[in-house]
Amino acid sequence: MGSxxxxxxxxxxxxxALACLAVWFIGLSYGAIAVASGFPLWFPAAQSVLVLxxxxxxxxxxxxxxxxxxxxxxxxxxxxxxxxxxxxxALPDVTGPGRGWRRLLGSHLMNDESVVFALAQEDLPRKxxxxxxxxxxxxxxxxxxxxxxxxxxxxxxxxxxxxLDAMFPAVILALIMPALRDRVTRRAALAGAAIALAAAPFLxxxxxxxxxxxxxxxxxxxxxxxxxxx
Amino acid sequence: xxxxxxxVAGMIVLSAGTFAFxxxxxxxxxxxxxxxxxxxxxxxxAVVLLAxxxxxxxxxxxxxFAGLARPAGVLVGGVLAWRKAPFLVVxxxxxxxxxxxxxxxxx
Numbered sequence: 164m165g166s167x168x169x170x171x172x173x174x175x176x177x178x179x180a181l182a183c184l185a186v187w188f189i190g191l192s193y194g195a196i197a198v199a200s201g202f203p204l205w206f207p208a209a210q211s212v213l214v215l216x217x218x219x220x221x222x223x224x225x226x227x228x229x230x231x232x233x234x235x236x237x238x239x240x241x242x243x244x245x246x247x248x249x250x251x252x253a254l255p256d257v258t259g260p261g262r263g264w265r266r267l268l269g270s271h272l273m274n275d276e277s278v279v280f281a282l283a284q285e286d287l288p289r290k291x292x293x294x295x296x297x298x299x300x301x302x303x304x305x306x307x308x309x310x311x312x313x314x315x316x317x318x319x320x321x322x323x324x325x326x327l328d329a330m331f332p333a334v335i336l337a338l339i340m341p342a343l344r345d346r347v348t349r350r351a352a353l354a355g356a357a358i359a360l361a362a363a364p365f366l367x368x369x370x371x372x373x374x375x376x377x378x379x380x381x382x383x384x385x386x387x388x389x390x391x392x393x
Numbered sequence: 394x395x396x397x398x399x400x401v402a403g404m405i406v407l408s409a410g411t412f413a414f415x416x417x418x419x420x421x422x423x424x425x426x427x428x429x430x431x432x433x434x435x436x437x438x439a440v441v442l443l444a445x446x447x448x449x450x451x452x453x454x455x456x457x458f459a460g461l462a463r464p465a466g467v468l469v470g471g472v473l474a475w476r477k478a479p480f481l482v483v484x485x486x487x488x489x490x491x492x493x494x495x496x497x498x499x500x
Binding site for chain 2: 174177178181182185201202203206209210213214215216218219223227232233234236237240241244245246247248249250251252253254255256257258259266267269270271273275278279282323324325326327328329330331332333334335336337338339340342343347348351352353354355356357358359360363364365371372373375376378379382
């Protein structure tokens with residue numbers, strides 16, 4: 164842990180702490196919504212640790228609360244989480260070093276935030292440190308938020324009033340911004356965003372984001388040798 | 394919660410499947426050496442996925458439009474990030490913009 168702390172610059176540590184705080188806030192509303200939908204306290208607590216992927220957990224709770232089959236809800240959640248496969252392929256070996264339980268825990272820590280912080284760092288030691296710091300922070304903050312949210316439930320009321328729903332997309336956008344300064348990557352990202360938005364009204368959650376990968380065809384067509392952003 | 398056993402089974406399926414997704418990428422990456430060009434393409438893939446995630450979470454709610462307040466906040470955050478504002482400023486400005494717009498009655 165100490166080496167993670169030392170490897171990261173103070174700025175990166177502060178940014179990761181803020182992103183984890185945002186996750187904690189979203190966890191509050193997740194716990195509150197779960198209890199309001201009729202789930203016992205232990206359910207969002209267990210799910211937040213075992214699944215550890217916010218969007219799919221919201222979806223699972225929503226589908227089951229609406230009377231849907233839990234296995235169908237799991238399938239819908241898996242569709243949302245399929246993006247972790249290309250995430251894992253995109254990163255150099257950040258879940259290491261090591262084998263056994265460390266490798267397993269490292270895999271479990273993969274989420275949008277830990278991936279985007281790793282991408283934003285320049286060399287492998289820093290990528291690894293950012294990935295683990297953010298991953299462990301989320302592993303702590305997401306369940307903590309969910310449990311507190313479930314306990315104080317009705318007190319929270321409308322989290323939308325604080326603009327918390329704008330935080331997650333803003334966090335991710337701020338962190339991919341350096342990569343977007345590269346023209347070829349930016350064009351692919353914009354095309355991918357357009358594809359996802361066009362598909363969103365018609366397809367189940369998760370699929371539009373995966374379809375966005377079709378935008379990578381523009382990278383092949385336009386750049387035999389693209390100057391890398393990093 | 395109706396039929397707790399089935400709901401727990403659903404949660405376990407979701408957990409196990411999500412872990413499998415998380416595990417297989419690094420596993421492949423460890424065993425196969427990709428040429429530099431493929432590595433760049435894979436890194437671009439992550440940026441494309443994240444950009445699509447930003448677009449859909451900022452603009453949509455379920456299958457519909459999320460309303461103006463949220464995308465406006467994200468847009469303010471995006472412009473600040475483009476102009477290299479500190480991360481803290483970007484994230485808080487996004488939330489504050491959305492909150493103020495809602496306070497003013499913008500949905």
